[in-house]
Amino acid sequence: MAKYLLLKHYRGAPAAVNDVPMDRWTPKEISAHIAYMNDFAARLEETGEFVDGQALAPEGTFVRYDGEGRPPVTDGPFAETKDLIAGWMVIDVDSYDRALELAGELSAAPGAGGRPIHEWLELRPFLSAPPTVTE
Amino acid sequence: MTAPVDEALVRSLTPGVLAVLVRRGADFAAAEDAVQEALLEAVRTWPAGPPRDPKGWLVTVAWHRYLDAWRADASRRRREGLAEEEPLPGPVPDVDDTLWLYFLCAHPSLTPSSAVALTLRAVGGLTTRQIARAYLVPEATMAQRISRAKRTVSGVRLDRPGDVATVLRVLYLVFNEGYSGDVDLAAEAIRLTRRLAAVVDHPEVSGLLALMLLHHARRASRTAPDGSLVPLAEQDRSRWDTAAIAEGIGILRAALARDRLGEFQAQAAVAALHADAPTARETDWVQIVEWYDELARLTDNPVVRLNRAVAVGEADGPRAGLAALAAVDPALPRHTAVAAHLHERDGDLSTAARLYAEAARKAPSAAERDHLTRQAARLNTGRGR
Numbered sequence: 001m002a003k004y005l006l007l008k009h010y011r012g013a014p015a016a017v018n019d020v021p022m023d024r025w026t027p028k029e030i031s032a033h034i035a036y037m038n039d040f041a042a043r044l045e046e047t048g049e050f051v052d053g054q055a056l057a058p059e060g061t062f063v064r065y066d067g068e069g070r071p072p073v074t075d076g077p078f079a080e081t082k083d084l085i086a087g088w089m090v091i092d093v094d095s096y097d098r099a100l101e102l103a104g105e106l107s108a109a110p111g112a113g114g115r116p117i118h119e120w121l122e123l124r125p126f127l128s129a130p131p132t133v134t135e
Numbered sequence: 136m137t138a139p140v141d142e143a144l145v146r147s148l149t150p151g152v153l154a155v156l157v158r159r160g161a162d163f164a165a166a167e168d169a170v171q172e173a174l175l176e177a178v179r180t181w182p183a184g185p186p187r188d189p190k191g192w193l194v195t196v197a198w199h200r201y202l203d204a205w206r207a208d209a210s211r212r213r214r215e216g217l218a219e220e221e222p223l224p225g226p227v228p229d230v231d232d233t234l235w236l237y238f239l240c241a242h243p244s245l246t247p248s249s250a251v252a253l254t255l256r257a258v259g260g261l262t263t264r265q266i267a268r269a270y271l272v273p274e275a276t277m278a279q280r281i282s283r284a285k286r287t288v289s290g291v292r293l294d295r296p297g298d299v300a301t302v303l304r305v306l307y308l309v310f311n312e313g314y315s316g317d318v319d320l321a322a323e324a325i326r327l328t329r330r331l332a333a334v335v336d337h338p339e340v341s342g343l344l345a346l347m348l349l350h351h352a353r354r355a356s357r358t359a360p361d362g363s364l365v366p367l368a369e370q371d372r373s374r375w376d377t378a379a380i381a382e383g384i385g386i387l388r389a390a391l392a393r394d395r396l397g398e399f400q401a402q403a404a405v406a407a408l409h410a411d412a413p414t415a416r417e418t419d420w421v422q423i424v425e426w427y428d429e430l431a432r433l434t435d436n437p438v439v440r441l442n443r444a445v446a447v448g449e450a451d452g453p454r455a456g457l458a459a460l461a462a463v464d465p466a467l468p469r470h471t472a473v474a475a476h477l478h479e480r481d482g483d484l485s486t487a488a489r490l491y492a493e494a495a496r497k498a499p500s501a502a503e504r505d506h507l508t509r510q511a512a513r514l515n516t517g518r519g520r
Contacts, residue, residue, distance in 0.1 A: 023492040023511035030509050035361055055501050 003051065003092050004099040006106065007122035010058050012083025017118030018111045025112045033117075036109045044091060044102070053089035060084075090126075099123055140181045144189060145174060147330075149260030152193045154232030161201050163239065164285040167257050169201035174260060233258070234334045238297035241305040242288045249284035250305045256281055259327055265318045299335060303343050303399065306331070310347050321351055341390035342400030348383035349406035352376040364506040368415040380410045401430045405442075420450035437467055445473055453481035468499055472507055479514065488514035 022030060044050035061076035078084060089106075093099050103123050111117035149170060156166035173196040177189075186192035240254040252270075255261045261269075267277035310324035328344045356370040365371075387403045404426045412418040427443035430436075440463045448456020456477045463470060475490035491511035498504035 021492075022508050023488070023495065024515050025512050026516045027509045027512050030505065030512055031361060031363065034363070034505055038362070055504075057499075058496050 001092050001094060002096070002099070002128065003090060003126040005122075005124040005126065006089045006091065006103055007124065008086045008088070008119070009122065010084040010086040013120040013122065016111075016120060018113070018115050019117075020112035022111075029110065029112060029114060032110050032114060037106075040106055040109075041089070049091050049093050049098075049102070051090035051092050053087065055087040056085055058084060058086070096125075099125075140178050140185075142178070145177050145181075145193070146260030148190045148193055149174065150233045150236045150258050151190060152197055153257060154236060155194050156197055156201055158232065159198070161205075162289060164282070164289050165204055166197070166201055167285060169197045169204065171256065171262070172200045173197035175262065233330065237302045237331055239288055239291060241302040242291055242297065243301055244287055244291070245284055247305070247308055249280055249287070250301075251308050252277060252280050253284040253288075254305050254327070255309065255323065259323055261318060261323070269318050269320055299337050299340065302331065303328075303339060307343060307399075310350075321347070321354070325351060338390040338393045338395045339397040339399050341386050342397055342403050345383040345387035345390065346399050346403035346406055348379045348386070349403060349410050352379035352383065352410060358502075362502070363509070364502050366506075367409060372413065375410065380407075383407065384410070396429065396433070398430065398433050401426050401433060405430075418449070420446055424450050437464055441467055441470060441473060445476070448477045448480060453477045457481065468497070469494070471497055472503075475507075475510065479510075484514050 022033075025033070041050060041053060060078055061074045062078075063072050063074050066073040091099060091102060093102065100123065103121050107119050107121050108116040109119070111119075152173065153166055153170045156169060157163055161169070170193070173193050176196055177193060236258050237254070240257050241250045245253065248270075252266055255266050255269075256263065263278050263281060264274050266281075267274040270277070306324050306328050309327070310321050312320075325344070325347045328340065328347060332340045332344050352375050353367075353370065355376070356372070356374040357365055359365055383403065384407050387400065387407055390400050391404070405423055408419050408423050408426070423446045424443065427439060427446055430439045431443065441460070444456050444459040444463060447459040457474070460470070460474060460477060465471075471490050472494035475487045475494055478484075478490060479487035488511050491507050491514065495504050495507035495511060498507055
């Protein structure tokens with residue numbers, strides 16, 4: 001088994017094929033999209049491949065240490081050009097091919113006009129613990 | 136023959152059992168661990184042979200667990216040359232110590248999240264695992280939070296009653312920030328508040344209980360089958376729990392009659408006016424504005440002024456609502472959503488759509504975000520839900 005992080009971007013990913021902002025869809029199309037996403041997660045729970053998933057707010061801040069006794073320095077809100085993560089899902093699957101297959105399914109979620117969004121998702125393997133048998 | 140364990144009964148006995156151990160001289164943290172072990176033991180063994188006296192059984196088992204731990208600890212101390220007398224099981228005093236436990240678990244030295252966790256475990260009788268699941272954190276994290284909380288209050292002497300307001304804030308948090316898991320935290324908060332109301336005579340306890348009952352009564356109608364939020368005005372009122380509403384209103388009336396108004400009574404009064412309206416159009420918004428005025432006098436919470444702007448918009452029209460909103464800090468969560476709603480009622484649909492989309496970006500929860508995005512979409516595409 002191998003764990004993968006699926007990242008959805010607010011911005012920073014290449015443009016989707018069906019690239020219409022959500023507030024320009026019809027309410028029905030929004031409902032269909034949300035139902036698809038929920039079904040997807042529920043299906044992965046059933047197959048034993050779902051680990052966790054969360055949505056993130058678009059607002060965020062960079063923070064860093066600024067020396068002894070001083071409050072941390074913040075820089076933000078994020079600049080318009082910054083890559084922005086909208087949410088993530090962790091899956092635990094048998095193979096890289098299975099991870100690709102699932103990411104493809106998620107990217108097919110319906111959008112404007114009820115057609116798939118073809119959204120670009122980022123797929124990142126976890127660095128795993130070292131195996132017991134090494135030779 | 137096995138019967139399922141009456142979990143509600145076991146949990147309702149928890150604070151009493153814990154109090155007996157503490158009265159016998161056990162320190163709070165060790166006693167609380169022992170009671171938790173006794174609860175787990177009850178769930179394991181009662182199906183095969185339920186005891187005739189459940190509380191007596193729990194006291195006996197918890198006391199034995201406590202002694203086991205005490206002896207293990209004592210033999211270590213003896214090795215270090217610190218001899219001690221073994222504690223004796225004195226008589227079980229017939230005193231209700233529940234109130235004492237509420238105060239301890241909501242002690243002001245605790246952070247809100249610690250007070251919530253400790254209250255749910257020591258007063259509510261929930262297991263660490265159930266609490267962890269309800270708040271979506273790992274069980275080990277919740278166990279740490281609880282044991283740190285117990286250390287924090289271990290030196291607290293409760294020879295005089297605490298401030299009931301701190302207990303009410305903790306119960307309100309349990310009710311309002313319930314997440315998920317197999318435990319219904321809202322129902323649990325109502326149970327604990329009901330129990331508190333039975334042991335302390337205070338109109339704000341009644342006010343909070345009424346507030347919870349009135350909000351809980353509308354729960355089934357608050358989400359659509361697909362999980363999306365249904366705003367108050369669009370809820371199917373035939374699905375409201377009329378028995379809970381009647382109980383909440385009765386409790387509130389009795390509390391208000393005592394003429395010691397507080398924040399929770401005023402909030403419950405607003406909820407009661409909503410619950411009382413047969414249709415959204417028949418809501419008595421003028422009275423609701425008056426209650427928000429009372430609330431603003433009682434607290435300087437800016438959320439009250441935001442909610443008041445919504446009520447003014449209904450009572451005196453959207454222009455008046457927008458004027459009231461102008462005096463509220465725009466950085467407040469949900470400010471933009473309220474502005475969008477008032478602009479829509481004022482007929483300025485393009486401004487409303489823009490503000491709904493902006494409010495969706497600022498939404499604090501996924502459900503609100505989706506709801507606000509739908510509102511923007513409805514106006515942008517000219518289609519209903």
